[in-house]
Amino acid sequence: MQVGKLNDKEIDFIATKVNDRKYIQVTYQFSENSDREINNLLQIPNNYRKLVITDRYAGPEMINGIPIINIRDWLLE
Numbered sequence: 001m002q003v004g005k006l007n008d009k010e011i012d013f014i015a016t017k018v019n020d021r022k023y024i025q026v027t028y029q030f031s032e033n034s035d036r037e038i039n040n041l042l043q044i045p046n047n048y049r050k051l052v053i054t055d056r057y058a059g060p061e062m063i064n065g066i067p068i069i070n071i072r073d074w075l076l077e
Contacts, residue, residue: 009040021048030054030068041066 013024023044025037030052041050042064051067053074061068 009043011040011044021046023048023050025052027052027054028056030057031059038063038066 011023012026013022015022015024023041025041027034027037030037037052041052044050051069051074052063053069053071055071057068057070059068
C-alpha cells in the first residue's frame, strides 16, 4: 500500500499485489460534482481497477467507469 502522485495530482492509495494493482480515492462525503476524486483517477494511463470509497453519497454507483463504493460495503467485500 502506498500513496501515489501523478504530476501534481494525488492518489490516496495504491494497493499492489503480484500482477494486480488498485487505485483508491477515499473521501468522507462525495457528490457527483466532486471532480477532484474522479479526475485524478481518470488521468492514470493504465487499465488497473480504480475506485472511490466514501461514507456519504447518494448517486449513481459509477461515474465515468469508476465505481463509487460505500465504505461499509467495501469493508464487507
